[in-house]
Amino acid sequence: MRTALVLLFLLAIAAIPGSIFPQRAVDSQRVTEYYAAHPQLAPWLERLGGFEVYASPWFASIYLLLFTSLIGCVVPRLLDHIRALRIAVPDAPKRLERLPLSATKDLAGTPAEAAATAAxxxxxxxxxxxxxxxxxxxxxxxxxxxxxxxxxxxFFHFALLAVLVGVGFGHWYGWHGNRILVAGADQGFCNSLAQYDDSTLGPRVDAADLPNFCLTLDKFVAGYQDTGQPKAFSATVGVTQNDGPVETREFTVNDPLRLHHANVHLIGHGYAVTLRFTDRYGETQTKTVPFLPVDGMFTSEGVAQFPDVNIDPKTDKRDATLQMGFEGRYLPTVGTGATSTFPAENAPAIFLTAYRGDLGLDVGTPGSVYSLDQGQIATGDLKNVSGARPHELKIGETWTLDDGTKLEFVGTRPYATLAIRYDPTQSTILIGAVLGLIGLMLSLGGHRRRVWFRALPASADSGSGTLLAAGGLPRTDYPGFADEFTALVTAAEEGNP
Structure with a gap:
């Protein structure tokens, strides 16, 4: 048990780097940013498994050693417990008065009768x-x-083993992914790795093992208190499973959408901005891009990139220096400052800064879709063409840039942030947790103790038939044992069970 406690402590210490350093399974973009910010430290952390702590060999070795130690601790104790239940309680010691609790009573009747009453x-x-x-x-x-x-x-230790087994197999055969789903039939999502914003498959799971279903966000309803605090969220989606008919399902934050081999959790929401850009040749492109909230009033930031614009119709070639990017902030309710005053769309407006040049999307380096490449801006390959202040647009308004191109703020759509997960051992972990709680309650509430009675024939001059001696021994700390022992002796003396 001492070894198991040491390993459990080591496991807790080993989990600390997983909280300090970004984990690739949780947010690969943050790992890329960490490489850029710490170019010398990051490669060493990569070699040590610092960005994949919970999948590293050293973390798994501690986990397996803890599992082995628990088995080595619990199995012998189980055998000893079964053996203790099968053998008879040991006979009374010769000197009962030496026990922590003892008493002597003179009773009428024979020793056999006194012993039968005590039993x-x-x-x-x-x-x-x-x-x-x-x-x-x-x-x-x-x-x-x-x-x-x-x-x-x-019970508690076997339940802990069940939880450890469940976590291990859940990691091997489970998977999860996150997806921002924008409302509208044209923004549907089907369960494939390519359509997730980020995803992680267990070591024993392939992309072909993912269940077949598709989702479209039909409606999202958000309710707020007068202070702007959220009151209720609900999403209505159209669900298609295994190429079957479309079913309309509704789910909320605490009531996930349960599908075959997948649970869809609603973990957030926001607004997606629809912008229409008209280039210098009169061609238009429309994009709907999610803006991410940065505060509780849903002040949201994001970027819309138009790399395939200003294509010369005569040569059908794209000039990489004429790509357009718009970065800015969306306010559902415009106030006097640069932040929204209420999360609902009471007075929506967007504030944008326009950039023209090379967006840096063709170099093959992964980057965030929610911000422009700051390196391109720093080198001058992407230039600010809107001036020192962001340009404000309300829904339906159009902004004409210096080269005659136009940007129209078409409107917004709600989006839902979904966490889609499958854990085949979820029931095992739940049962293990419940059994562990029951075992812990039994362990804390139980008190091991022994009681002995010895009935002897009384001496001839005692005037009574039997001398009843009693002794009690608490095997664990039990403050109430003295009262219990007194009650047992009194009941045996009075012959009233």
Whole structure:
């Protein structure tokens, strides 16, 4: 047990780097940013598994050693517990007065009757009882209670093993992914790796193993209090499973959408901005891009990039220096400052800064879709063409840039942030957690103790038939044992079980 506690402590320490450093399975973009910010430290962390702590060999070794230690601890104790339940309670010691609790009573009747009464009292109080007759004419009653403490202890440890097994197999055979789903039939999502914003598959899961379903966000309803605090969220989606008919389903934050081998959780929402850009040749492109909230009033930031614009119709060639990017902030309710005053769209407006030049999308380096490449701006390959202040647009308004191109703020759509997960051992972990809680309650509530009675023939001048001696021994700390022992002796004396 000491080894298991040390390993459990080591496991807790080993998990600390997973909270300090960005984890590739959670947010690969943050890992890329960490490489850029710490170019010398990041490669060493990569070699040590600092960006994949929970999948690293050293973390798995501690995990497996803890698992092995628990088995080595629990199995012998289980065998000892079964053996203790099968053997009889040991006979009374010769000197009961040396026990922590003892008492002596003079009773009428024979020693056999006194022993039978004491045994009846103990059995009524759920003690395991053994009555023995001795050659000197005395009778002893041995009783023990509190085996549920060890039973609960074993329950807890086996439940912990079940949770460890569940977590391990859940990691191997489970998967999860996150997706921002914008409202509208043209923004549907089907369950494939290419359509996730980020995803992680278990080592034993392939992309072909993912269940077949598609989702479209039909409606999103958000309710707020007067202070702007969220009150209720609900999403209505159209669901297609295994190429079947479309079903309309509704789910909320605490009530996930349950599909075959997948649960869809609603973990957030926001606004997607629809912008229409008209280039210098009169060609238009329309994009709907999510803007990410930065505060509780849904002040949102984002970027819209138009790399395939200003294509000369005569040569059908794109000039990379004429790509357009718009970065800015969307306010659902415009106030006097640069932040929204309420999360609902009471007075929506968007503030944008326009950039023209090379967006840096063709170099093959992964980047964020929610911000422009700051390196391109720093080198001058992407230039600000809107002036020192962001340009404000309300829904339906058009902004004409210096080269005659135009940008129209068409409107917004709600979007829902979905976490789609599958854990095949979720039930195992739940059962293990419940059994562990039950075992912990039994372990904390149980008290192991033993009680003995010895009935002897009284001496001739005592005037009574039987001398009843009693002794009690608490096997664990139990403050209430003295009162219980007194009650048992009194009941045996009075012959009233």
């Amino acid at each position: 009846q009292v103990l059995r009524k109080h759920r003690f395991r009882t053994k009555v023995r007759e001795h050659e000197d004419g005395s009778w002893t009653v041995s009783a023990e209670k509190g085996y549920l403490k060890e039973t609960g202890n074993l």
